[in-house]
Amino acid sequence: MNPLASELNEKLAKNAPEVFAMLSDYGRRAYFPKGILTQSAEAKAKAHRFNATIGIATEGGGPMYLDSIQQRVPGLEPKDIYPYAPPAGRPGLRDAWRKKLLAENPSLAGKTFGEPVTTSAITHGISVTAELFVDPGDVLLLPDKLWGNYRLCFENHFGAKIETFPFFEGEGFNVAGFGEALERNAQGRDKLIVLLNFPNNPTGYMPTPAEGEEIVKALRAQAERGTKLVVLTDDAYFGLFFHLGGDSMTESLFGPLTNLHPNILAVKLDGATKELFVWGLRCGFLTFGPGQSQGAEAVCDVLDAKVRGLIRAGVSNVPHLSQSLIQFALEAPEVDAERQAKADILCARASRVYEISHQPRFKESWDVYPFNSGYFMLIELKGVEAERLRVHLLDQHGVGLIATGKHDLRVAFSCLEVDDVEPLFEIVHQAIQELI
Amino acid sequence: MNPLASELNEKLAKNAPEVFAMLSDYGRRAYFPKGILTQSAEAKAKAHRFNATIGIATEGGGPMYLDSIQQRVPGLEPKDIYPYAPPAGRPGLRDAWRKKLLAENPSLAGKTFGEPVTTSAITHGISVTAELFVDPGDVLLLPDKLWGNYRLCFENHFGAKIETFPFFEGEGFNVAGFGEALERNAQGRDKLIVLLNFPNNPTGYMPTPAEGEEIVKALRAQAERGTKLVVLTDDAYFGLFFHLGGDSMTESLFGPLTNLHPNILAVKLDGATKELFVWGLRCGFLTFGPGQSQGAEAVCDVLDAKVRGLIRAGVSNVPHLSQSLIQFALEAPEVDAERQAKADILCARASRVYEISHQPRFKESWDVYPFNSGYFMLIELKGVEAERLRVHLLDQHGVGLIATGKHDLRVAFSCLEVDDVEPLFEIVHQAIQELI
Incomplete structure (x- = not known):
């Protein structure tokens, strides 16, 4: 030890x-460990004359960098891009x-x-x-x-x-x-x-x-x-x-x-x-x-x-x-509003998914697991296995979903526009009925 | 297994x-594993209608993003910044x-x-x-x-x-x-x-x-x-x-x-x-x-x-x-020239370090280990331990170097301008003589 x-x-x-x-x-x-990093940290505090501890290359007091890279990230200073972070x-x-x-x-x-x-x-x-x-x-x-x-x-x-x-x-x-x-x-x-x-x-x-x-x-x-x-x-x-x-x-x-x-x-x-x-x-x-x-x-x-x-x-x-x-x-002062705007978009999609997926006409095809948050929701299929349905949906309907369990299919509403929600669930329903 | x-x-x-x-x-x-990633990859190829496999949030066919972030990296498209890389x-x-x-x-x-x-x-x-x-x-x-x-x-x-x-x-x-x-x-x-x-x-x-x-x-x-x-x-x-x-x-x-x-x-x-x-x-x-x-x-x-x-x-x-x-x-077509320009700067520093560190007047203080490349060189101290010298250099001379072994001191010429090379080695020499 x-x-x-x-x-x-x-x-x-x-x-x-x-x-x-x-x-x-x-x-x-x-x-x-006590080593290069701790010695460099001490030097950063005390080496006011010459600091030749640093494991990066410097030029004119800042990190060396290539213009081919810096020109694409002009909104940041080199010191916030190139050095090692602690x-x-x-x-x-x-x-x-x-x-x-x-x-x-x-x-x-x-x-x-x-x-x-x-x-x-x-x-x-x-x-x-x-x-x-x-x-x-x-x-x-x-x-x-x-x-x-x-x-x-x-x-x-x-x-x-x-x-x-x-x-x-x-x-x-x-x-x-x-x-x-x-x-x-x-x-x-x-x-x-x-x-x-x-x-x-x-x-x-x-x-x-x-x-x-x-x-x-x-x-x-x-x-x-x-x-x-x-x-x-x-x-x-x-x-x-x-x-x-x-x-x-x-x-x-x-x-x-x-x-x-x-x-x-x-x-x-x-x-x-x-x-x-x-x-x-x-x-x-x-x-x-x-x-x-x-x-x-x-x-x-x-x-x-x-x-x-x-x-x-x-x-x-x-x-x-x-x-x-x-x-x-x-x-940034704007970030809370920006995050809220994106969360509102996701909320609108989630609400639409909630409304559509629970419609009585789909009851013969799936049950909806409880959901209220995040990026995803999950349905439990009736009479067909998830992997079989997934492949069928891809090959026959051009629809991509994730099979996460024997009868569980995950829908990522994070990447689904509101208007696409109903057509998507209609296709899933149709595909299930094709298979059972 | x-x-x-x-x-x-x-x-x-x-x-x-x-x-x-x-x-x-x-x-x-x-x-x-065969799982979310392989299923998403299949969907990317086949889900021409709806792809709701993706573990990110999208909007208008591209990744969602916040303006507070994108405004600092205008030289790149969101698709090259935000999605997961394979x-x-x-x-x-x-x-x-x-x-x-x-x-x-x-x-x-x-x-x-x-x-x-x-x-x-x-x-x-x-x-x-x-x-x-x-x-x-x-x-x-x-x-x-x-x-x-x-x-x-x-x-x-x-x-x-x-x-x-x-x-x-x-x-x-x-x-x-x-x-x-x-x-x-x-x-x-x-x-x-x-x-x-x-x-x-x-x-x-x-x-x-x-x-x-x-x-x-x-x-x-x-x-x-x-x-x-x-x-x-x-x-x-x-x-x-x-x-x-x-x-x-x-x-x-x-x-x-x-x-x-x-x-x-x-x-x-x-x-x-x-x-x-x-x-x-x-x-x-x-x-x-x-x-x-x-x-x-x-x-x-x-x-x-x-x-x-x-x-x-x-x-x-x-x-x-x-x-x-x-x-x-x-x-980028310019990158080779840009890299060469930086390598030339480092080469000039390394050459100067080579010349100065080998000068006969320093022979009583150290031997120079062979070096010819990279960011660093190493000297083997005579009559003083590296950690003791390192601390003395920091506290008394404001000079930061790295002790890598009992008598080995590393100099990073990657962060040393050409004109600083001779004064640095002079100080190291003086500091050694103060300690022995």
Whole structure:
């Protein structure tokens, strides 16, 4: 064990033995090295005469760059494009995202939680979290409608055992099933990893406020029974709340879970990706919400250092140009109105999908899973398997949808104009009737 | 084992059992899933009527975007900024980089090697390579002057055992020591991982053509003795060849190592990062050079699919805006002249450093390790330890340099103007004399 890793582990074990016990083997070994980066940081502060530590090429006091590149991004200065960003991200961006979290999640007020660490978008944040907390054989619990890449990451890469429970009970989230699954899977284990992805991919479901309270209550009850719970909230689709069929929560479960119980560590994974419509920029965030405010700053310091080490070892740092674009957008006074305008467009599409997909004439072809948020909705087909219908729709009707389960077909209304909604569902209905 | 992984493994074992034997446990499990991405790709080709598969939001046939972001990057179209790039990178960029490899590495002509896979810069390429080939306890052999992050990645993350040999013998690369280290470390092992980083960080050394031939000969001899060799060439500083003190090689060892012997798999890790002066954009490449041309296409297909799976699980995909900027720069007719102009500036600095650092009056303070390329050079201090001198230089003289070993101090001439070279070395000399 590297002495710097041991030092971090001792600090963590002293301030939060429960969190120390959650770490994976690699999580225990993780540390941020003293090396080129720390020496460069010292030089940045002190080398007023000559600084020849930097691993980039400079010219006239700024980074060297090629005109062929700079001419396409004239709205940014070279210093905000070309240098390496710090391993945890641009300080101004981390700060702006923290302010956004506080503004959009009122229950975080007065709680102690970490400074968001910038990741190369949410998948990278998920990987880093898995590196920190998942050993082979650990159980990851989540509802049975899920993004397929969780399996590739947690199961195929990290050797976790994914356990699921039925997502819905009636017209809402299956809170009773969640509580039972927690208790069942905690048997014979000290630690469980729980993944909550709301608004959800693929269902487009965000829990109601009452369901949110029940979810928190179930986690607290399990923590009180002695299970250490690493609770990941994948909030990729945060903010796109359309309240179809009733009011949903409008804040992340990360808020109520932070500082809730010493046996719970909340880990918020979110990003500019979907919220700011910048999928290709690759910019997300990872934020820790310790289980109690006492010692929480020390816990966050240790986890921040470990995560910086994991990022350094894995990708060195996160795209700087992307970070600058997102920081400046977050700081722009117009951005809230711009985001709202896009959310309104998505809301109009979602509402139209809600109206059309529920029409009685389609009842013989599918049931609609509850949805109210995000980019997607899911239908449960009657009498035909989803993969067969998908291929038929593509080959015979020129319509592309995603088969996510044996009878589940996902419709992305994020890429469907309002006027296309009715014709699309008509075709799906017709195609189903052709096959049964 | 997932059936898709088994299928890839069988294809690899049939076409190149030696390469199959090089895979790590995770490398064997790796595959590219059939899921949202493959279904979306099918829809892109066939869904001429409605395509509601896409995981982004669209508007009027293109990606949705915010004006606060687009206004800063007016030289690019939204389609080249916001959508997800494919997991292996923009096809046009992969193609442009392959052309660059062929143009700059004449010995690749007529050989069969893979299509470059785009990575989130070289560290990410290194991680992915380690995921594919390194199990705990595997030996990684490299010279004893090395980039510290190799330790954080290969040792601390993947549990490899790093073995080193003395980098220099006299005024050149220690080819005899390399051959001996290969033979010694291969004892009792079927597989060795070898990492060659030329031009080197921290020394700035690129082998001479004769040394390059000897390195290749030593690897071939060890392969003939039956050791399977995964040979990584980290070519981060490629192209910045200044021929100080004599001619160096001007092409990557990846060329001569490709199609050399069935027991050798060459893996080229390189990037736009240093070559195009875009450190913060995070764009690198990973290219496979199989040991024989027979079956090489099948080998590359399998490894490409596995790497796409590793990228998907780890970061989903690589920044699109960065890829577009680099592709368009590579396609611009002016780019060669622009790169040459910057290389000339660096060459002038390197030449001045070469001249000054070797002056006889400094002989009492340091020896200069051979250097001829890249961003850096290294001096070996006499009578004072590097860390002590580094701190003294910072605190007393406002000069920042990097301590890379007990007596080794790295000077980055990449960030040093020509006129600053002599004063800098004068101060270092004075500081050493103050301490001894």
